[in-house]
Amino acid sequence: MNHTAAHGVAEPLEHRSTNIPDRKILMWAFLGSDVMFFGALIASYVVYKGRSLTGPYPAEILDIPLTTISTFVLLMSSFLMVLALHALRENDIPRFRLWTFGVCLFGAIFLGFQVYEFRAFFQEGLSLQGNLFGSTFFLLTGTHGVHVSIGVLWLMSLLIGSYLRPIIRKDALNLEIAGLYWHFVDIVWIVIFTVVYLVEFV
Amino acid sequence: MALGKQAAEQPGGLLTRPTAARGIWSWLTTVDHKRIGILYFVAGFFFFLIGGLEALVIRLQLARPNQALVDPDFYNQLFTMHGTTMVFLGIMPLSAAFFNFLVPLMIGARDVAFPRLNAFSFWTFLAGGIILNSSFFLGGAPDAGWFGYAPMTNTQFSPGTGIDFWIVGLQILGVASLMAAFNFIATIINMRAPGMTLMRMPLFVWMTLVVQFLVMLAFPAITIALIELLFDRQVGTNFFNVVNGGLPIMWQHLFWIFGHPEVYILILPAMGIVSEVLPTFSRKPLFGYPVVVFSGVFIGFMGFAVWSHHMFTTGLGPVANAAFALTTMTIAIPTGVKIFNWLATLWGGQIRFSTPMLFSLAFIAMFTIGGISGVMLAVPPVDAQVQDSYFVVAHIHYVLIGGSLFGLFSGFYYWFPKVTGHMLDERTGKWVFWLMFAGANITFFPQHFLGLIGMPRRIQTYATGLGFDLWNLISTLGVFVLSAGILLFIYQVLRDIRLGERAAADPWDGRTLEWSIPSPPPVYNFAELPEVRDRDQLWYQKHGPKHHGGGLPEKPAETDQGIHMPGQSWYPLMTALGLLIFAYGLVYNLLLAGLGLVAVIICIYSWAFEGVGGYHIHPKTEEQS
Ligand SMILES: [Cu+2]
Numbered sequence: 001m002n003h004t005a006a007h008g009v010a011e012p013l014e015h016r017s018t019n020i021p022d023r024k025i026l027m028w029a030f031l032g033s034d035v036m037f038f039g040a041l042i043a044s045y046v047v048y049k050g051r052s053l054t055g056p057y058p059a060e061i062l063d064i065p066l067t068t069i070s071t072f073v074l075l076m077s078s079f080l081m082v083l084a085l086h087a088l089r090e091n092d093i094p095r096f097r098l099w100t101f102g103v104c105l106f107g108a109i110f111l112g113f114q115v116y117e118f119r120a121f122f123q124e125g126l127s128l129q130g131n132l133f134g135s136t137f138f139l140l141t142g143t144h145g146v147h148v149s150i151g152v153l154w155l156m157s158l159l160i161g162s163y164l165r166p167i168i169r170k171d172a173l174n175l176e177i178a179g180l181y182w183h184f185v186d187i188v189w190i191v192i193f194t195v196v197y198l199v200e201f202v
Numbered sequence: 203m204a205l206g207k208q209a210a211e212q213p214g215g216l217l218t219r220p221t222a223a224r225g226i227w228s229w230l231t232t233v234d235h236k237r238i239g240i241l242y243f244v245a246g247f248f249f250f251l252i253g254g255l256e257a258l259v260i261r262l263q264l265a266r267p268n269q270a271l272v273d274p275d276f277y278n279q280l281f282t283m284h285g286t287t288m289v290f291l292g293i294m295p296l297s298a299a300f301f302n303f304l305v306p307l308m309i310g311a312r313d314v315a316f317p318r319l320n321a322f323s324f325w326t327f328l329a330g331g332i333i334l335n336s337s338f339f340l341g342g343a344p345d346a347g348w349f350g351y352a353p354m355t356n357t358q359f360s361p362g363t364g365i366d367f368w369i370v371g372l373q374i375l376g377v378a379s380l381m382a383a384f385n386f387i388a389t390i391i392n393m394r395a396p397g398m399t400l401m402r403m404p405l406f407v408w409m410t411l412v413v414q415f416l417v418m419l420a421f422p423a424i425t426i427a428l429i430e431l432l433f434d435r436q437v438g439t440n441f442f443n444v445v446n447g448g449l450p451i452m453w454q455h456l457f458w459i460f461g462h463p464e465v466y467i468l469i470l471p472a473m474g475i476v477s478e479v480l481p482t483f484s485r486k487p488l489f490g491y492p493v494v495v496f497s498g499v500f501i502g503f504m505g506f507a508v509w510s511h512h513m514f515t516t517g518l519g520p521v522a523n524a525a526f527a528l529t530t531m532t533i534a535i536p537t538g539v540k541i542f543n544w545l546a547t548l549w550g551g552q553i554r555f556s557t558p559m560l561f562s563l564a565f566i567a568m569f570t571i572g573g574i575s576g577v578m579l580a581v582p583p584v585d586a587q588v589q590d591s592y593f594v595v596a597h598i599h600y601v602l603i604g605g606s607l608f609g610l611f612s613g614f615y616y617w618f619p620k621v622t623g624h625m626l627d628e629r630t631g632k633w634v635f636w637l638m639f640a641g642a643n644i645t646f647f648p649q650h651f652l653g654l655i656g657m658p659r660r661i662q663t664y665a666t667g668l669g670f671d672l673w674n675l676i677s678t679l680g681v682f683v684l685s686a687g688i689l690l691f692i693y694q695v696l697r698d699i700r701l702g703e704r705a706a707a708d709p710w711d712g713r714t715l716e717w718s719i720p721s722p723p724p725v726y727n728f729a730e731l732p733e734v735r736d737r738d739q740l741w742y743q744k745h746g747p748k749h750h751g752g753g754l755p756e757k758p759a760e761t762d763q764g765i766h767m768p769g770q771s772w773y774p775l776m777t778a779l780g781l782l783i784f785a786y787g788l789v790y791n792l793l794l795a796g797l798g799l800v801a802v803i804i805c806i807y808s809w810a811f812e813g814v815g816g817y818h819i820h821p822k823t824e825e826q827s
Contacts, residue, residue, distance in 0.1 A: 014312060014766065015731055017394040022315040025391055029384040029418055036422035040456060044430065044441065051447040128439050132447050135439035139430065157807075 027177045031184050034147075038188050041143055042195055045136040052131035059200045061124050063117065070113035071193050074148075077106035078186045081179045088172050093162065100159045100175070103182065107152040114145050137196065144192060147185045154178050219815060220770045231770040233317035234725060238324050239303030240621065245324075246295030249331050253287035254688065256280045258681055261645075265678035267666035277662040278345035279364070283334070285348030286368065289468065290375050291331045293606050297471035298327070300613055301386060301410050303621060307716035307723060308404045310395025310732040315388040317768045318809065323382040325778030330375035333785050337367035344368035347660065349461065350431070352442035352453035357435050363789055366435065369428045370785040376421045376428075377781065383417035386410060395715070397734035401495070404714045405488060408495050409474030412502040413467050419506065420463035427456035432788070451516060458509035466505045468602060469569075470498060472609020473540065476562045479612050480544055482710050483559040484551025487738055490543045497536035497543075504533045514585045523582040530580035537573055541566060556710075557631030561612030564639050568604020572597055575650070590660070593653025599646045611638070611691075618695075619705030623722045626702060630694045634687050641684025648673040648680075713738040726765045729821040769815030777805040 016022070049058075084099035118138070126134045155178055162171070220231040232238060260280050263271045272280065302320065306313055314320050337343045344364040346354040355365045390411045394403065403411075430441035431453070440446035442453050481488045488494060510518060510526040518526075544566055553559070575597040579585050588594065618626050652673045657664065664670050708717040715732055716723070718740050736742040780801035787795025 014393075015396060016392050017398070018392055020392065022388045022392050025388040026316065026384050029387045033380060033384075033418045033422055036419050037426060040423050040426035040459075044426070044452065044456075047449070047452055048441075048447070051449075053447045128433070128437055132440050135430075135433070135441055139433065139439070 021173055023173065023177055024180070027180050031180065034184065034188075037143070038140075038191070041136075041140045042191065045140050045196065048132040048136050052133045054131050056121075056124055056126050056131075056133070058133055058137075058196070061121055061126060062197055062200055063120070064197055064201060066113065066117065067193065067197050070110050070117075071189065073106050073113070074110045074186055074189055077103045077110070078183050080106065081182050085172070085175050085179050088167075088175055091167075093167060096175075097159060097162060100155055104152050104155050104159065107148055107155075107182075111145060111148055111152070114141065114148075140192060140196070144185070144189060147188070151178070151182050151185055155182070219812070220772055222770070228770070230775055231321075231772055233313075233321050233768050233770055233774070235302050235306050235313045235317065235320060236621075236723060236725075238320055239299045239301075241324050242295045242302055242327070243299035245328055245331065246292060246299060249287055249291035249335075250293075250296065251688075252335065253284050253292050254685070256284040256287065258685065260284065261678040261681045263662065264664075264674050266675065267664050267668075267671055269663055272662070274662040275342075275345065278660075279338070279343040281660055282344050282347050282368075283338075286334060286344070286372075288602070289348060289464065290372065291327075291334065293468045293602065293610070294375075294379065295327055296610050297413070297468070297606075298323075298382060300406070300471060300475065300610070300617075301382070301413075304617065304716060305386060305389060305407055305410055306393070307620075307719070307727060308407050308714050309390065309393060309398055310715050310728060310734065311389065311393035312727050312765060313768065314385055315393060316385050318771050318774050318814075319381055319385050321771070321774035322777055323378045323385065325775045326374060326378035326381070326781055329778050329782040329785070330371050330378060333367060333374060333782065334371035337364055337371075340367070349457055350453075351457075352431070352448075352450040353444060355431060355435075356442065366432070366789045369432045369435075370788050373425060373428055373432075374781055374785050376425050379417050380421055383414040383421075386414045387418065390414075395728075395732045395734050398739075401492065402734055402737045402739070405477035405491070405494060405498075406471075406474035409470045409477070409498055412498050413470050416463045416467050416470075416502050416505060420460045420467070423456050424460035427453060427460070430456075436788075451513075454513050454516065455509070458512045459506070461512065462509045463502070463505040465601070466502055468606045469609075470502065472565065472606045472613075473498065475609045475613035475616070476544065476565050478714065479558045479562040479616050480547045481738070482616070482712055483554045483556060483562075484548050485711070486547055486551040487713075487741075488543070489546035489549075491737060494540055494543050497539045500536045501533055504529060504536075508533060511580055511585070514582045515589050527580050527582050531577060534573065534577050534580075541570055541573075556615075557626065557628060557635055558612045558616035558710075560632065560635045560639075561608050561615060564635070565605060565608040565612060568600050568608060568642070572600030572604055575600065588653050590658055591653035592649040592657045592659055595659050596646050596649035596653060599642075599649070603642050603646070608638075608642075611635075616710070617716075618698075619709050620716055620721045620723070622699050622702075623705050623720075624698055624700070624702030625705050625709060626694060626698045630690065630698075634691045634694060637683055637687030637690060641680050641682070641687055644680030645677050645684055646680070648677050652677070708740070711744075713741040715740055718743070724821065726767060726819050726821060729765075764818035764820040766818055767816045769812075769817070771809070771812060771815075773805050773809035773812060777802055777809065780805055 080099045080102040084096055084103060087093075087095035087099055121134075126137070128134055128138050158171070158174055158178060220227060222228040222231065229237065229241065232241075259272060260277070263269055263277060302314070305311075334344075340363060342362050342364045344350070344367060346360060346365060346368075350365070350368060353359060355368075390403075390407060400408075430439070433439040434441050434443060434448075440448045442448045442450055444450065477488055477494060508526060508530045510522060511530045514523050514526070575593070579588070579594065579597060615626055615631055618624070652670060653659075655669050657668070657670050657674075664674075705721045707720050709721070710717070715728075715734075718732065719728060732739070736746065780798050782798070783801060784795050784798030787793070787798050
């Protein structure tokens with residue numbers, strides 16, 4: 001009397017104490033931890049702000065208009081993320097694919113801006129080794145960039161997955177959890193944008 | 203008893219799904235929380251012995267003045283690795299062994315929420331332990347203390363690879379702890395049996411939950427500090443580089459924001475164990491359960507507001523010192539509350555002085571001594587006098603040996619019958635207890651005196667005529683008594699695990715759900731989901747008045763679905779192996795690190811595609827047939 005739990009089809013019928021899926025709690029716990037990761041990085045940046053002994057200094061090279069555009073792109077990707085999840089829940093697969101692709105594209109554009117910005121800063125003499133601003137800036141924004149890259153890879157995997165096998169109910173949860181991550185990374189960027197960029201021009 | 207066959211063909215990525223039920227392969231691929239708990243215990247105890255051996259050499263070196271058993275360089279490696287090992291590779295995994303084995307049983311669950319992630323945590327922890335200890339053979343172990351203060355750790359003062367091993371080893375251990383924390387948070391929040399509200403959870407489960415939140419919030423601080431240090435050493439950044447404006451004190455802040463919650467990560471599991479053992483052997487419910495719960499939560503919460511008491515002498519100023527002294531003393535209140543609740547639990551109880559009970563009682567006594575010296579150290583002027591002296595060494599060892607370790611031993615003697623199905627002989631157990639109790643006190647009580655008369659810690663030797671000679675000799679003799687206790691313990695476990703009297707399901711007249719199933723528990727834990735109507739559910743099932751929900755609870759509706767068992771998997775082990783390669787790569791060669799990272803990514807994808815898999819067990823049907 002053995003049943004095979006076929007992959008991805010039969011969810012184990014186990015008791016749960018809340019209505020929240022396990023994996024969502026896992027993601028929330030991870031994000032709780034990630035808050036502290038970025039907290040430590042931002043604290044390092046703030047403590048060392050103004051302690052660089054040599055230039056370039058933040059006010060000299062930070063390009064607010066450029067970063068405002070990239071910030072806007074990232075914000076819009078969060079908007080598309082909401083649309084993608086809505087489409088999948090409505091079982092509107094073409095729209096789900098379109099919007100998810102849009103999120104990935106906007107994420108990639110944001111990363112493109114970051115690569116461009118890093119290159120420009122290198123040319124202006126900012127480096128990891130040169131001064132404290134360089135060390136703290138690159139580690140903070142670089143870590144955020146890695147988060148965005150992981151998010152793009154994750155969403156791309158879900159998108160490709162939707163072509164390889166039939167869509168099942170669990171996919172909406174997968175996308176929702178990836179979306180939680182994506183929105184979080186977006187919010188972190190708003191904080192970084194404020195603390196690193198906007199503060200220079202108050 | 204054929205419990206069921208693995209589903210043969212699974213879309214398993216690169217590797218076929220393992221199905222071995224016994225032998226080495228079954229252990230390497232296991233996802234069973236009970237087996238993972240045993241693995242944690244064996245590995246943790248092995249590292250604990252290594253850390254103990256390091257301590258033995260340290261004490262031999264200090265037994266007499268002006269000795270040169272080990273040179274100062276190696277001495278530095280010894281005390282650094284002793285501290286690092288006991289904290290990260292000893293007490294933490296030994297606690298994790300209890301979390302793993304017990305939490306699902308105590309909340310009436312089939313396993314943890316993510317069995318494969320759980321296996322991954324174990325293998326990753328083992329990888330971290332291997333990395334740290336391999337440094338002894340690869341050019342020298344880390345030697346800057348378990349706290350690794352800047353600027354001792356920079357390339358100028360620590361040019362070898364020891365510190366790099368320390369950094370990557372701790373990072374890998376951090377990954378293991380964080381994954382386990384997320385997993386157990388999900389498990390405890392979501393997998394409690396019907397009726398087990400939060401305020402009906404056993405105290406041990408509560409303390410586990412608090413510890414996981416502490417790990418979740420505290421480990422990021424040290425992770426970032428270690429990343430910054432790694433960049434300083436390998437890339438040439440300036441985070442702790444004074445020449446370019448970096449602040450060594452920043453390291454201390456980041457380290458102790460992690461470091462103080464870490465001591466609660468070490469002690470709260472033991473407090474949870476003691477809170478289970480005392481009621482069982484007093485035949486009384488825990489006195490003031492809600493107060494004990496909230497005291498534990500409050501201790502965990504306040505743990506994030508006291509870190510600068512490790513930095514009273516760094517010149518933070520009187521305002522900061524006063525503030526952190528007050529927050530630190532505040533923690534003494536919930537801690538004292540707990541101690542009085544434990545004492546009140548004993549009051550009027552039918553006390554049985556079994557081995558687990560003796561260890562728990564010793565825990566209360568020794569933890570109180572360590573707590574009182576802790577409050578003394580919380581007074582900045584006192585701290586200014588005794589900081590970096592043996593007084594502090596005495597304090598932490600009373601808290602960590604008398605507290606954490608005795609708590610864990612109490613738990614070991616208490617749950618050994620449940621885990622193995624054999625009883626530990628009481629007579630030998632009491633010998634172990636008295637040897638360890640006497641040994642720990644002979645070793646560490648004189649260190650209070652040594653500290654007060656001015657002996658600094660971390661010195662390789664000392665001149666004669668300073669008044670240190672006698673107390674050091676006594677302290678070293680104490681280690682031999684303690685070691686005799688540990689050796690007798692090992693002998694007893696190896697003997698009784700085969701020859702010990704068979705254990706019944708409920709040998710101690712226990713109170714919590716794990717005692718309601720056979721010893722050792724079947725692979726599926728509970729044949730049917732328990733229904734919980736009371737705190738100390740099993741106790742009320744056995745002895746409770748009828749109107750109090752006594753008698754057996756109603757059976758839940760039978761489903762023909764059976765019990766779902768997740769499939770075994772290679773990927774937790776393989777992913778951890780990838781991380782191991784990645785870590786060695788960070789020390790030696792970035793190309794190797796890249797290779798390791800690629801391996802990790804491939805494993806994660808294969809892991810995701812493999813799925814939970816598994817099969818169903820029908821314990822009831824098969825019993826009848
Ligand atoms: Cu502390």
